Amino acid sequence: MKYAYYPGCSLSSTGIEYDLSTRAVAKALGIDLWEIPEWNCCGSSSAHLTDHLLALALPARNMAIAEAEGLDVVIPCAACYVRSKAVEVEVKESPEMQKTISEVIEREYTGKAKARALLDVFANDLDLNNVSALVNKPLQDLKVACYYGCLLVRPTKLGFDDAEDPQSMDKLMQALGGTPVQWSFKTECCGASRSLDKTQVGLTMIERILSAAKEAGADCIATACPLCMSNLDMRQGQAGAKSGQTYNLPVFYFTELMGLALGLNPQELGVNKHFVDTSAVVKKVVEGKGRRETA
């Protein structure tokens, strides 16, 4: 299985552990990731607030490189994924826009290379029974609140999962031996950049998610988005301070939990790079009973 890999800017900065764990897990699962050479920023919200064509052309360039290579593009970051998906859909729907974009980026992009979310690939392209078979440190007794964020599975008609109650990460965690908790905040907004410009609003939104996860009995939260991670992890202390709560809820990229379950070295997955201490959960998994002998 070979895909073009688009890490995006966050994964080389705040979300570096997402990149580390993605590459490590892909390798362990036998997935060949071909990093797009000289990839550029997807434009994120800034481009798409500035100019429609710019917002399409930026991700189109990355997609075009992958298309020339004949590969679909796997994208870990939710925002990069949505922007890349947007250009894929637009060039398929509008031949004029396809022409304009190709002119602007001086490459041909026809939408043949598809933008795929990393979660979609891991949860749906692999047979989860095979993933289970590779687990040697099951996430036993680990209650995981799977948090997809508001962007990853929307808009509804483009999503790879249900927009209100997505299941792919839950199924993946189950395949790893973990216990996904039932909760209603899977796609609630984390406030995104509100934590920068209107911090109080952002913190309220963050706390709502944290308290819901806690109430559902989660030991940790799993996410698939670097911005959600920043908010839930880095801002966790601030968010709790308002109401005098200490949540102490470790937040993981779902790929980190996959790596732990597959028995990879925790340091190489980057689990020590979080604000909220992850060591208790990591220890629980690493020192767990190990692979159950299945009958």
Place this chain on the structure above:
Amino acid sequence: MKRVGVFVCHCGTNIAASVDCAQVAQNAQNFPGVAYATDYKYMCSEPGQELIKKAIKEHKLDRIVVASCSPRMHEPTFRRCIEGAGLNGYMLEMANIREHCSWVHPDDKERATQKSTELARMAVAKVLNNTPLEKSQIPVTKRALVIGGGIAGIQAAIDIANAGHKVDIVEKEPSIGGKMAQIDKTFPTLDCSACILTPKMVEAANHPNITLITYSEVEKVEGYVGNFDVTIRKKARSVDMNKCTGCGLCSEKCPSRVPSEFEMGMTTRKSIYTPFPQAIPNKPVIDRENCRYFKLGKCKVCERVCPAGAIDYTQEDELVTERYGAIVVATGFDLFDYSVYGEYGYGKYPDVITGLHFERLINASGPTMGKIKRPSDGKEPKNVVFIKCVGSRDEAKGKAYCSKTCCMYTAKHATLVREKIKDSNVYVFYMDVRTPGKGYEEFYTRTTDQYGAIYIRGRVSKIYQKGEKLIVKGADTLLGKQVEVEADMVVLATAMVAQPDAAKLAQMIGISYDQDNFYTEAHPKLAPVETHTAGVYLAGACQGPKDIPESVAQASGAAAKVCALLSKDEMATEPIISQVNEAICAGCGMCIPICPYKALELKTIQERVQGKTIERKVASVNSGLCQGCGACTVACRSSALNLKHFTNEQILAEVDALCL
């Protein structure tokens, strides 16, 4: 010498605003065969028709062209008009210069006038080829069929029966009564639904002119107005209706329980059952899918306990074919499946229910004996949230239309909660409150002012379970704030939608339906109970969302139409049907499978060729069945089939007039 009169109508300003009608009339004077042409403001009015009649006499006109609107509405008007002046009604042509011209390009008068002239030119060319046609008479079967035994069907049947005609009601459930039987109270008077419905059910059952055919479905409809041949499948009840006394012992002793459809799954019924205690007929059926005997081959408890020996496991579905003069379709509605709403929990939260569930919860004969108890734990809810427009006015997940009844029944529900649970809080999330109807607005005002229901203008974005409570998050768009309500129970006003098999039935009967599978009336204003198929009428919510008063009114309207049809012994048939030129028919039979009305068949004729008598097959049209659609004339390879009034010669004359 043929003498054509052309009459150009202004239709007020509908046509005249974008077409120079006087100019069209003047142009028409030069068409071949035209002896007289004029224009007038309203040709369909009394003076307009007089104008035509007078011109026929004065100018010795023998055929007429009216350039006005679509023939759908006024072709019969003008046919009657020229018949009044002594012409055959089929010596008329209409040029549609309104729908086909003035309405579609209102901004270019010069070219619209030119186009109207051309349309009139074609009509003149055709009318020159018209021949007088005569209607024939067919007998009318004086018996009506009502499909659906809800309040609309019952009302229509009673009205027809009271006029002295025989009526059969076919109902697919074991009892008549429909959705109204499930409802507790009716707005805006709050009188008990059962108290006003059950007497009508009894009246229908006891009426000498009404036959109830319950637990049965229509399987095939053939024939035409005045003489429909309808095949009805009488499903095996497994109970002999003649022997059964309706004592109920069998249901009491039956060991197998299944969720009750009538109680919306909130309690159980037996496998041998009547849907509800006041059912009519009050004789049970065996639900074979769930019956132990039919599933496992063992049990027969009902047979053992039945004192009348009425249980008959060997019964089979019975197909009967009956002839009817008219059909009333009153098949009602279904409720929108709200499980597409993820934000409301995809139907996973037991205390998020629909309005119809709620009707059963407040009904004295319902699963809780009329005490409002929430389904999950049977506790009395204190905070009840109502959400309107669930599936209605929501193109993304539901239907574009307004379901019309929900504002009123939600107000009723809110009132009833406040009345029954004194310390309750009722919150109603709404988009608009729509209360057009006599006494409706007053009822709504009472709900808020007297009963203290709290109306919040805004949509609910999410419902989630938090312990025993349901947290309802939404927007109050009047306050401009987000609101959160801790609810014990949430009631959704789910949209009224067409029955799941509505399209199938429509195709079977041959009536049209809209994009939402509601049946289409012949005219939204002036023919609201008729369909485009003669002899088939509509009543109730199968035509679109309706409340009880409206359904009953429409049912009586449909009944009046049926009575008018059945009051005659014979009726005239449309002479616009296909005819076969046997001399050139090759007998290939290509036309037979094309005909949607099964009006064509092959017959054997004898003819003398070169002194010898030979036999050969030719197509033959059943004039009773042919609806004049013309499909066969297109399929016929030797042009032996020709549709009267739309003959090949007439159509070609129009084409020539336009193109040559």
